[in-house]
Amino acid sequence: xxxxxxxxxxxxxxxxxxxxxxxxxxxxxxxxxxxxxxxxxxxxxxxxxxxxxxxxxxxxxxxxxxxxxxxxxxxxxxxxxxxxxxxxxxxxxxxxxxxxxxxxxxxxxxxxxxxxxxxxxxxxxxxxxxxxxxxxxxxxxxxxxxxxxxxxxxxxxxxxxxxxxxxxxxxxxxxxxxxxxxxxxxxxxxxxxxxxxxxxxxxxxxxxxxxxxxxxxxxx
Numbered sequence: 001x002x003x004x005x006x007x008x009x010x011x012x013x014x015x016x017x018x019x020x021x022x023x024x025x026x027x028x029x030x031x032x033x034x035x036x037x038x039x040x041x042x043x044x045x046x047x048x049x050x051x052x053x054x055x056x057x058x059x060x061x062x063x064x065x066x067x068x069x070x071x072x073x074x075x076x077x078x079x080x081x082x083x084x085x086x087x088x089x090x091x092x093x094x095x096x097x098x099x100x101x102x103x104x105x106x107x108x109x110x111x112x113x114x115x116x117x118x119x120x121x122x123x124x125x126x127x128x129x130x131x132x133x134x135x136x137x138x139x140x141x142x143x144x145x146x147x148x149x150x151x152x153x154x155x156x157x158x159x160x161x162x163x164x165x166x167x168x169x170x171x172x173x174x175x176x177x178x179x180x181x182x183x184x185x186x187x188x189x190x191x192x193x194x195x196x197x198x199x200x201x202x203x204x205x206x207x208x209x210x211x212x213x214x215x216x217x218x219x220x
Contacts (some may be wrong), residue, residue: 003086005058005070009127012051016080019044028114038091048081058143065137076123146149153197 018039026037052074059070 002058002062002070003067004064005055006053008055008058009073012048012055012077013120013123014216015044015048015051016077016084019048019084023084023091026091036086041084041088041091045081045084048084050078052081053135066134067139069134073127073130076119076126080119081121 022037022044024042026034026041029037055077056074057068059067059074062070
């Protein structure tokens, strides 16, 4: 997913668990010690809100398929933080008397903390499930990229084969042209040889006639 988001997420989970422990401890305190503990919790809640804002910004900057997964996590974390805020409000309420505080510690806060613990368990389960979904998305994307690379490789091979065929075709065209030229040359040579034959034959005939005439005149 995102290393930055994962870092914020780890910080938030640790901080949330620590705040829950402090809420439990604050419920057993009175006076200034309780106020000091509540002040620490409020500071921690502010820090938790800051981490959630950072996670939200980081998630929205990612790709849509990853963003959906991370925003689902954030909704769970925001709900968990709201539970912590509710616990703090109960701790700082000035209208609760001692018996009400005891009842809160024994029932309401215990139930809230139990609910928070259950919710954190659900958060961990949801996180694991979302991580698995993200892994499947990554695997699918990796497979898609590998398929795309294979397709590109096949297209390159086909292009190379096409170029080879075109080159062979051009070579054959060149051979055909050369054969045609050679044929024309041979035809011209044959014509010249035939013409030369007639010329030589004519010369021989003239010479034979001349010799015969010479012999005839000498004998007569």
